[in-house]
Amino acid sequence: MTGRGRLVLFAVSAAVLAVLAVPAVGALPAFGSVRDLLGDALVDLVLRRHVANTVTGILFDVRAIDTMGEEFILFAAATGTVLLLRTQRGEREEEGREPRAAQLAGRSALVRTIGVALLLLLTVLGFSLLAHGHLTPGGGFQGGVVLAGALLLLYLLHEYDTFDRVASPSLLERVEAVAAGAFALIGLVGLVWGGAYLLNVLGPGPTGSLLSGGLVPVLNVVSGIAVGAATTVIVAEFVEQAFRVRGEEGGK
Amino acid sequence: MTEILLWAGVLLVAAAATAVVLERRPLEQSVLAGVLGLALALLFALLGAPEVALSEVVVGAVLVPAMVLIALAKVTGGSR
Numbered sequence: 281m282t283g284r285g286r287l288v289l290f291a292v293s294a295a296v297l298a299v300l301a302v303p304a305v306g307a308l309p310a311f312g313s314v315r316d317l318l319g320d321a322l323v324d325l326v327l328r329r330h331v332a333n334t335v336t337g338i339l340f341d342v343r344a345i346d347t348m349g350e351e352f353i354l355f356a357a358a359t360g361t362v363l364l365l366r367t368q369r370g371e372r373e374e375e376g377r378e379p380r381a382a383q384l385a386g387r388s389a390l391v392r393t394i395g396v397a398l399l400l401l402l403t404v405l406g407f408s409l410l411a412h413g414h415l416t417p418g419g420g421f422q423g424g425v426v427l428a429g430a431l432l433l434l435y436l437l438h439e440y441d442t443f444d445r446v447a448s449p450s451l452l453e454r455v456e457a458v459a460a461g462a463f464a465l466i467g468l469v470g471l472v473w474g475g476a477y478l479l480n481v482l483g484p485g486p487t488g489s490l491l492s493g494g495l496v497p498v499l500n501v502v503s504g505i506a507v508g509a510a511t512t513v514i515v516a517e518f519v520e521q522a523f524r525v526r527g528e529e530g531g532k
Numbered sequence: 533m534t535e536i537l538l539w540a541g542v543l544l545v546a547a548a549a550t551a552v553v554l555e556r557r558p559l560e561q562s563v564l565a566g567v568l569g570l571a572l573a574l575l576f577a578l579l580g581a582p583e584v585a586l587s588e589v590v591v592g593a594v595l596v597p598a599m600v601l602i603a604l605a606k607v608t609g610g611s612r
Contacts, residue, residue, distance in 0.1 A: 311580070335583045409586070416581035425590040432598055511595070518599060522606035 283383055314464045330484040331493035332415045339419065340499040347499070348463055356459045358510040362449060364522045395437040402430035410504040414493045420504030428511035433518060447516045452509045459506035463499060467507070534578075541575035563598040569593040 281289075321342060322334050332336035339347045410423025435443045471477045485492035548568040554559045569592020576585035 333583075418586055419583065422583075422586040422590050425595065429590070429594040429598075432594075513594075515598060516604075518602045522602045 285330045300354075326486065327404070329494055330486065331495075331496050333413065333417065333419070335417070336419045336500060337413045337493065337496060339413075340503075341494070342364070342497065344467070345477065351460050351463055351503055354507060354510045355456065358453070358513045360455060360501060361397060361514045361517050362453065375489060382501060392437060395420050395433060399430055399433050402426055402433060406508075406518065409499075410501065410508075411490070413500040413504070414496045420500045420502070421507050424504040424506070424508030425511050427508040428515060431512050432515055443516075447512050449516055452513045452516070455511045456506050456509035456513065459502050459509065462502050463506065466495065466502070537578050538575075541571070541578045544571045545575050547571075556603050558600070562597045564602070565600065566593045566597040569596065 322338070325331055325337045325342060326334060329337065331341065392441045406411060406426035406429075409418035409426060410420055413419030413423065431443065431447050434446070457516070467477045470480070480494040480496070482498070484492040484494055490497065545568070547563065548571040552561060552568050554563045555564055569588055572592060573585040573588040576582075576588055
C-alpha cells in the first residue's frame, strides 16, 4: 500500500473512531457516582482488616490468587530469559571488563557524583515503597522494580565488579525461586486454618502502622523480593548477552 | 481547574505518542518512549490513581527504554 493510501485509510478510520468514541467517553459516569458490591467489599477491607491502601489490599487479600498467578508469570519470564540467553556451544563469555563500553564513555566526575546520589536515592525509595505498600501508594512490585533499576544504574556507572557481585544470576535466581515458593506456601496456611487458600489469617493490627492488615504486608514483602530479583535477573541476562557473549569467529 | 489539568495531561500523552511514532531512529525512539511513559504516569496521577502511576513510571520509563537500548546495542554491535 502506498504512503498516500495509508494516510487516506488513517484519516477515514480516525474520523469514524472520533465520531463513535467522543460521545461514548462523554457518557461515562462521573468519578465516585457508581456504587456496587466491590465498593462495599473495599470499605469492609479498610474498616475490618485495617489495610490503609485498598489497592494493595485487593492485590494481597481480596484477589490474592491473581497476584500469585502474576508472580508465576514473572518467574516463567525470568526462567525463559535465562534459558534462551544461556551460553551456547559456539559462543564464549568474556570475563572482566567490557572492552568497548569502557572505551566509549570515560569516568566523568560529574556522572559519577550524580550517579552515586541517584543510587542512594533509588535504593532508599525502593525499600520505602516496598515496606509501606499496605499504607501508601506503592507496594512490592513498584519497590522491587525500583531496586532493580538502582542495580542497572550501578552498571551504567561502570561499577562492573560490584554489579557482578550483587546481581549474580545464580544467587538471584535462588532468591526469586524461594520468594515465589514462599508466596504459594503462605497461602496453604490459609487453606489449613480457615478453609480458603490465601485467606488473611493474621490479626488486623492498628490502622496505619507497619504491622497492620494481617497477611498483606507479609505477602507484599515476599512478592517485592521476588519481583526485584526476577527483574534484575532479566536485565542482567540482557546486559550479559549484549556486551559479554561473543561468537567463536569473534563477531558481535 | 481539574478539567484543564486533565485535558493538558491528555494532550501531553497524545503529543508524546505521536512523537514516538514519527521518530524513525531506534535510539531516539526509545528515549521518546520513556517520555511517553512519564506523560502517561502524570495522567494517571491526575486521574487519582497513584499506584498505577508508580507502576507506569517504573515499567515505561525504566524497564522498556533499558531493554530496548540493550537489545539495540547487541544488534548494532555497539557502533550506534
